[in-house]
Amino acid sequence: MDLVQMQKSLQDYTKSLFLEGILDSQFLQLQQLQDESNPDFVSQVVTLFFQDSDRILNDLSLSLGQQVVDFKKVDPHVHQLKGSSSSIGAQRVKNACVVFRNFCEQQNVEACHRCLQQVKQEYYLVKNRLETLFKLEQQIVASGGMIPAVELGF
Amino acid sequence: MGRDGGVSCLMRAEMNMMSVGGMESAPAPSDLDEVHVLAVDDSLVDRIVIERLLRINSCKVTAVDSGWRALEFLGLDNDKASAQLDRLKVDLIITDYCMPGMTGYELLKKIKESSNFREVPVVIMSSENVLTRIDRCLEEGAQDFLLKPVKLADVKRLRSHLATKDDVKLSNGNKRKLPQDSDPVTITPPLTISTESSPPLTISHDSSDSSSSSSPVEMFSSSPIDDDEDDDVLTSSPEESPIRRQKMRSPGLD
Numbered sequence: 001m002d003l004v005q006m007q008k009s010l011q012d013y014t015k016s017l018f019l020e021g022i023l024d025s026q027f028l029q030l031q032q033l034q035d036e037s038n039p040d041f042v043s044q045v046v047t048l049f050f051q052d053s054d055r056i057l058n059d060l061s062l063s064l065g066q067q068v069v070d071f072k073k074v075d076p077h078v079h080q081l082k083g084s085s086s087s088i089g090a091q092r093v094k095n096a097c098v099v100f101r102n103f104c105e106q107q108n109v110e111a112c113h114r115c116l117q118q119v120k121q122e123y124y125l126v127k128n129r130l131e132t133l134f135k136l137e138q139q140i141v142a143s144g145g146m147i148p149a150v151e152l153g154f
Numbered sequence: 155m156g157r158d159g160g161v162s163c164l165m166r167a168e169m170n171m172m173s174v175g176g177m178e179s180a181p182a183p184s185d186l187d188e189v190h191v192l193a194v195d196d197s198l199v200d201r202i203v204i205e206r207l208l209r210i211n212s213c214k215v216t217a218v219d220s221g222w223r224a225l226e227f228l229g230l231d232n233d234k235a236s237a238q239l240d241r242l243k244v245d246l247i248i249t250d251y252c253m254p255g256m257t258g259y260e261l262l263k264k265i266k267e268s269s270n271f272r273e274v275p276v277v278i279m280s281s282e283n284v285l286t287r288i289d290r291c292l293e294e295g296a297q298d299f300l301l302k303p304v305k306l307a308d309v310k311r312l313r314s315h316l317a318t319k320d321d322v323k324l325s326n327g328n329k330r331k332l333p334q335d336s337d338p339v340t341i342t343p344p345l346t347i348s349t350e351s352s353p354p355l356t357i358s359h360d361s362s363d364s365s366s367s368s369s370p371v372e373m374f375s376s377s378p379i380d381d382d383e384d385d386d387v388l389t390s391s392p393e394e395s396p397i398r399r400q401k402m403r404s405p406g407l408d
Binding site (some may be wrong): 026028029030032033035038041044045048049052079080082083084086087088089 | 197198199200202203207208210252254281302304305306
């Protein structure tokens with residue numbers, strides 16, 4: 001694949017993430033913070049998000065797995081994940097966290113288990129997609145090209 | 155505004171140890187003219203983002219992960235009235251609301267209770283748009299309340315507020331128009347503000363993360379950022395151009 005094709009692929013791929021609602025405009029905000037002096041800003045922040053989220057999801061699994069669920073422990077975790085996913089533009093993860101928090105408030109253990117599964121699903125999805133996106137970017141850069149701006153038109 | 159509040163320009167030796175996770179420490183005396191922001195957020199991801207948002211707007215940033223650390227940094231963590239001569243130069247404190255231990259609201263109160271720092275503007279950030287919360291903070295003296303996730307436009311607005319607070323009269327709040335607004339692409343030289351009560355504020359472009367061709371503080375003035383945030387996100391003008399925003403080129407094929 002030549003460089004132009006790779007760049008086009010990246011653009012299309014990125015657009016699809018927005019169209020599917022996996023990413024929202026906050027991700028564009030992060031991209032605006034990337035420049036020559038901070039060329040890896042987005043991937044750095046996203047990597048931190050992944051590390052943070054892995055930890056939180058682990059903690060959540062443990063907390064919800066207890067005989068008696070302590071929602072005072074569960075809710076702050078979900079709040080945290082909601083916040084960080086919102087900050088990087090991981091819209092579907094954030095939305096899943098909002099639903100999760102509602103059920104935490106109701107102290108509905110069953111529903112919370114389902115919510116955790118949903119959050120995990122959305123998280124693995126965005127993780128997978130973003131890892132692919134970064135790979136595409138790396139390929140372009142490795143071929144001496146520049147990463148094109150995303151023209152979204154909406 | 156922060157300069158009137160008894161905050162002088164000398165630095166304390168202890169400040170350097172307060173940087174959390176490799177964040178930039180407080181400015182050296184040579185950087186006195188730069189705006190120094192203390193950012194407080196328990197979320198690492200948010201700290202990284204807010205720090206970058208501020209630095210790209212020509213601010214020096216000290217980022218800490220709790221209200222207690224913030225107080226420690228400011229020297230407000232002990233009860234004795236501070237008679238010390240050397241004080242920090244902090245021009246803005248921006249803090250998350252929901253934090254374990256001490257909330258942003260509690261931190262705000264403590265800052266407003268201190269003689270050294272009560273004049274420093276405090277901005278609260280929150281992911282929750284709760285009117286009673288917002289009112290409470292504003293009543294307690296918060297300068298502004300930002301809804302998370304924080305955007306570039308929000309920080310630009312804050313930054314402009316700091317630059318023009320003592321000087322330019324804003325006829326319509328934050329939505330100021332510069333003479334150049336007929337050509338939104340014009341880069342104007344950095345504002346230099348001189349007032350009786352504060353030293354000149356020169357917006358420095360020495361910070362390593364501003365692209366040398368752009369003056370971020372100027373660029374937003376041509377449109378009312380508060381209303382057009384989304385437009386600003388998607389169609390930011392070319393001068394702000396990080397690598398990402400450059401148009402596609404056919405690489406050396408022509």
